[in-house]
Amino acid sequence: QVQLQESGPGLVKPSQTLSLTCTVSGGSISSGDYYWSWIRQPPGKGLEWIGYIYSSGSTYYNPSLKSRITISIDTSRDQFSLKLSSVTAADTAVYYCARDCNSIRGGHWFDPWGQGTLVTVSS
């Protein structure tokens, strides 16, 4: 079955850019009618959806983060990536990637998720 794995630095300095990659295995990132999402969770807090990308490259970002986000996709490597610029301590979180499943009947849902990677913003 499809599995997702996040990778990237665990520590980023304030004002710098956070960069993460999600590798999809067990299936092609281009197959099926799926979107690919990033979601984050600050330590001890709830979940915040960051944005998604489709295999065509079309994106939608959470307006609360839109000015700082770039999500890209590399279908040849079955990977999609997140860049978050000008980070502060408030961006410290576990970052998850997830497959965004959808149905004309019933909206969108996330399944499966990667295991998550903790990114700490600190000097």
Add this chain to the structure above:
Amino acid sequence: DIQMTQSPSSLSASVGDRVTITCRASQRISSYLNWYQQKPGKAPKLLIYAASSLQSGVPSRFSGSGSGTDFTLTVSSLQPEDLATYYCQQSYSNPYTFGQGTKLEIK
């Protein structure tokens, strides 16, 4: 943004109990409501999608209901492995938003 409010924020129940968690949306979202289970230190796992559809492989003791603004997740007979935090999520409109979570403890 659509605000999702869960109640209670936490609850404690015994093995075998019937447990219900409620999720309320700030506006009507049809049946575009999903439920996730997050065990400590783990990624969330999809339980229910489209308000009432059970994800493959999820035990049948989990069920979802509701439409419009009010939704419920029910565990018919609580098991020790159900210790987790549960989140609802709407996909009626972007940005997708989650409830604040309900922490379920086993007595």
